Amino acid sequence: MKKSFVIRIDEETFKLLEAWAQDEFRSVNGQIEFLIHQGLQKSGRMKKSKAKNTNGSVKDDD
Numbered sequence: 001m002k003k004s005f006v007i008r009i010d011e012e013t014f015k016l017l018e019a020w021a022q023d024e025f026r027s028v029n030g031q032i033e034f035l036i037h038q039g040l041q042k043s044g045r046m047k048k049s050k051a052k053n054t055n056g057s058v059k060d061d062d
Contacts, residue, residue, distance in 0.1 A: 007032070 009017070014028070021031035040046035 021028045041048050
């Protein structure tokens with residue numbers, strides 16, 4: 001199950017994030033999720049063995 005929440009991002013950051021997401025054929029939401037998971041893995045807070053979808057997002061096992 002995924003949780004919904006509001007995030008406030010300044011306009012310039014959002015534009016950059018939107019362009020990056022388009023470059024990788026993701027939605028902005030998908031790009032944010034991908035970056036969060038990537039950061040969690042890099043920091044050692046999430047195991048790298050979690051199954052992933054083809055777009056790089058983590059599959060829900062629930």
